[in-house]
Amino acid sequence: MTDFTSVGTQFVQHYYTTFDSNRAALEPLYSDQSMLTFEEQQCLGRAQIIEKLKSLPFQTVKHQIVKCDCQPTVNNGVIVFVTGNLMVDQEQNPLKFAQVFHLAVNPNGQGYYCHNDLFRLNVG
Template sequence: MAFQEMGKAFVGFYYPAFAEDRAKLADVYTDQSCMTFEGAQFQGKQPIVDKLTSLPFKKVNHQITTVDSQPIIGVDDNQACCVMVTGQLKTDDDPPHSFHQTFVLRPANGSFVVANDIFRLALHN
């Protein structure tokens, strides 16, 4: 699978799962995974899932604008992939906010896991 297709396929799974039941995302993280969410850092499957499931909103909708992917040369026989996502996020009755999210995907058991995940709302003070 080409890296751009891989990124789009991952995004096509991740954000609907995030909206439906964030606990289902546990399978894409490992005990070595790292996530930075709005500057707060978490490591390991359980701390990451705990953070995601503790987010206070009930409804969430991601409108994806761009998905850019590229191989990470020299990692996992060049099978690891960096995926950068931009879009808008709407939660409950709040107005939409732009966001950026970057994933590092690594091959595992015929699929991929998230090694790194960085999320940030694009808010300007």
């Protein structure tokens, strides 16, 4: 059995390190079937998703993972649920965020891609 916790935690560490240094480099982690819901806005496919992520209006960003829960799911996928803090530009107070990733096995059976991605700031 796959160690789903390792798969999930390694994915999110790689994801946020890449996000915080070069968002365009996240493209290989998505497929043309991937979906992103970012604060209500829906994007379909890696091109739209990367366009959205690149358009976010901050210069510097740092994600800090507070909790990361993983579960195996259907078709050998992994669901990863992260809560954390987001440091943006010169802002002193971190924003709280929560994000869900559904990692699906690549069509060639090797490794995972992000099939579902849902992001929310915890406000309201």
